[in-house]
Amino acid sequence: MSTQPVESTEPGESPEPGVITAAQVAHLASLARIDLTDDEIASLTPELQQIVDAVALVSSVATPDVPATSHPMPLTNVFRDDVPVPSLTVEQALAGAPARDGDKFRVPAILDED
Amino acid sequence: MAKANLMDYDKALELFEPVLGFEVHVELNTATKMFCGCANEFGQGANTNTCPTCLGLPGGLPQVNGKAIESSIRLGLALGCEIAETCRFARKNYFYPDTAKNFQTSQYDEPIAYEGSLTIELESGRQVTVAIERAHMEEDAGKLTHKGGASGRIQGADYSLVDYNRGGVPLVEIVTHMIEGAEADAPEIGRTYVAAVREIVKALGVSNARMEEGNVRCDANVSLRPRGSDTLGTRTETKNVNSLRSVERAIRYEIQRQAQVLSAGGTIVQETRHWHEDTGTTSPGRPKSDADDYRYFPEPDLVPVAPSREWVEELRATLPEPPAERRKRLQAEWEFSALEFQDVVNSELLDQVEATVAAGASAQSARKWWTGEIARLANVDGVSPETLVSPGQVAELVALIDSGTLTDRLGRQVLEGVIAGEGNPAQVVEARGLAVVSDDGALIAAIDDALASQPDVLAKIRDGKVQAAGAVIGAVMKAMRGQADAARVRELVLERAAE
Amino acid sequence: MTDLTRISAAELSGLLADGSVSSVEATRVHLERIAAVDGDVHAFLHVAAETALATAADVDRRRAAGDRLGPLAGVPVAIKDVLVTADMPTTAGSKILEGWMPPYDATVVRKLRESDLVPLGKTNMDEFAMGSSTEHSAYGPTHNPWDLERIPGGSGGGSAAAVAAFEAPLALGSDTGGSIRQPAAVTGSVGFKPTYGGVSRYGAIAMASSLDQVGPVARTVMDTALLHDVIAGHDQMDATSLATDWPSMAAAATAGLADGALKGVRVGVIQELAGNADGFQAGVKQRFDETLALLSAAGAEVIGVSCPNFEYSIAAYYLIHPAEASSNLARFDSVRFGLRENPADGPITSERVMSATRGAGFGPEVKRRIILGTYALSAGYYDAYYGSAQKVRTLIQRDFQAAFEKVDVLVSPSAPTTAFKIGEKIDDLLAMYINDITTIPANLAGVPGLGLPMGLAPEDGLPTGLQLMAPAMQDARLYTLGAAIEQLLEASWGHTLISQAPELRTGNTRSAEGNN
Structure with a gap:
């Protein structure tokens, strides 16, 4: 896994900032692995545009001097002891599997290597 | 992928300057996984070491293994890195069936360790300092087996099977800065660097460090810069390079392949390539593209890790002597010839010989027994020498010989008895009545x-x-x-x- | 004879403890009530009648044997379907999980069992808790017991409707942006969102990890406190769980019943949420102002405070929440559990099956939010959207800090309006999202919030709710003041609010052992 530099794009520099196109919705859907019909894309595009316009408000107060808060409570260093605990049984682990082969989960052929 | 498409190595070096980079993944040997209490064990029945967390079941939550943090800090320190005063885990989002949550819990812009260096020595005596950009913590993926089709490879398979036992095993990924000036030594630099990392994690005791079991895995980045140009070439990332020799071969192969492509007026595509041990070639994986939009963001289920400076210093005090320095010191102390010493190192018996000497044996006797009879018997049984006898037992055996109680020949019989579980050397001598008759x-x-x-x-x-x-x-x-x-x-x- | 479905859990506990009622009886009457009314209300996705009766019988047996049992032992409880249960299917209101039997219990469910409560079944919710009306459940909407044409709030409309319709005295909910407090408001019930980290999230199907919190739902403040005591506490399985020794919330609620409990308490009225803003219904504002007057009369010091950044909270929420949800919901991929759907045509590959499954298994609101979250986290947009939203979160925390330097508790209406009609707002996204304006700030800042009834709106006769918020960790303070205010309001009305709910049509409209 290569590490890439942290993206640091100001809103004004984004490609077509804040404009949602059908092509973009289709791309996002493929990133999110959700099949959308053309009708769904057609209705989602203006809906997302509407939401994005509304939420863009956040950048008006998010000035550089304000730190980001990712967790509501300021905890640090919450660690677990390195002591094994019982795992699920193989049957429990596989009970919900849509398809299995012996003790493994079975999935259709994978196109891309990672 | 025919070898005919390779440029002669020397000619490639005449035309181009190779630029390297490495990402080495080290699997930690903690008792449990990175984010759950499932056992971190190799070779168990499929899906036996899984729970709602590492299976990515709805409702599962991660809990950080404190020992893995400790191991990561020690590794970072051994690589001369700064240890972050505070750092976070981040989610790397991508869909793949071996990744149970369809995101990997990793670190992104806040690694636990950063900016270190490792100096390695090549066979020529040339010293190369490899700058380390970062070492960060993450989790391993499950294991896929591809079924049907011709070769058991992913291409052409009918379906695949997933075992999540390895999913969530702790990894430290060590990323180097760009390595320039490698020149013709590039392949050897790769091999020596990975060997040095492996030696360090082994000396630290943080990993089993067996490359054949995937405990240490190397991704090698190679690009070529035309002589006289100051523009970097496009790099490829060769994955699955899982032996020291392969690291060397893969780098050499990529230099020759890229040189041929570039000289013929072609361009190098930024892509992942796969190393094939059998053919000694690399083949293209998928190109880097928009699909690599990993949408990193801070892992909201985990809180920041903020190692106190006191803890870091405590851990620094536990670091072993750097392996390269230790080798120099021991060779001098033991007065071994270069050949004798290399023999011990190559047999991975440095620890055993050192401990045997510490237990009172002479260095030469210790070397002779470990690299001789013990290694021979281990080889016969297909096990590691250190699993057969302890340094203390070998030292005792040597003492019995030195005192005249045993001859070398009797010593070999006593060794067999010790290996057979009949007790310590003195007990075997007693039980088997093997002592020299001195009456x-x-x-x-x-x-x-x-x-x-x-x-x-x-x-x-x-x-x-x-x-x-x-x-x-x-x-x-x-x-x-x-x-x-x-x-x-x-x-x-x-x-x-x-x- | 007392109708056991109408009394509080506290009263029922008393009857169970002194042996005048068995848990089997209490459980049976609630199952009968569910069978009679849930065909209309549809609060439950699954009713586990046999298991519940067996659990109740076991509690009765152990009580008879002289075992020491917890204060709520033998009391029936309903569980929001976002919480995994090893003996009941868990769907989170989604088709993608239809029929899924988890191999484990959520920590809060385990705690219910360890305290010998009797789980009745799983309650309906907006799919993956995304919604404010329970209309986004893949299994059909829940209906408000006050008016079956109306929504019961969301996402925990099922839990709120279950207690409001007397199908269960207690229920568990989860609150990411108001999913406990807003349904409480529109159904005339009580709900509590604990301090973030006060209750374990292990086994709660995550929507937005940094906002989600599990909490109690009931008809009285005391009952809510009793259930809170059962589920609260540190859990090693949740790294964000607080290692705090929580005081007894029930004791805190009891303290609120003493004379003068409100005397000298500094009550801060959040000007931005006081009901003068757009979208607040006149009747909600009227009841809120009346409540403030009652508080003043009882000796509280009512002070106006400003939280200027709250106006950005919905925008921040609708970035943080979809971003985290898009990642949390990635695991629904047809590999280890849940639905698997093949594409209609073309090759059957893992990639295509995942996409087809998620296309078929997720409803429109879930798809919308996943796409939005994917957008907000994308390279090039992260700083402008997700990064900025996290900064707004800091500003909202600062607003809370500044306010709590001046006052002991903050108040606002729990929801800007009473229950709207099913279908009325489903096509107006922003109108739906704006519903959460009052509740979202507490989630963003991690502070506790209590919602309780504050009267019926004069114009439509429907319940309105009062929200109280305290500094993080001060959950007990809310129970003390909440119990005091509840007592004050009920004294002014001369009855409980829930007693004014219309009688529901009863009939055999639902089988007792239904599944979805």
């Missing part, structure tokens, strides 16, 4: 018997033909079933014959 009375009785039964030999000895004593010595040793010191027997034979 002169018993020897004299046997000698007198032998001389009496061979009067012609006695006469020859008395005539001054001392070499004739060999026959009597042989008979006595036989009677003693080998448990006598031949030199003492000879002395006594000559004494008795003279009377």
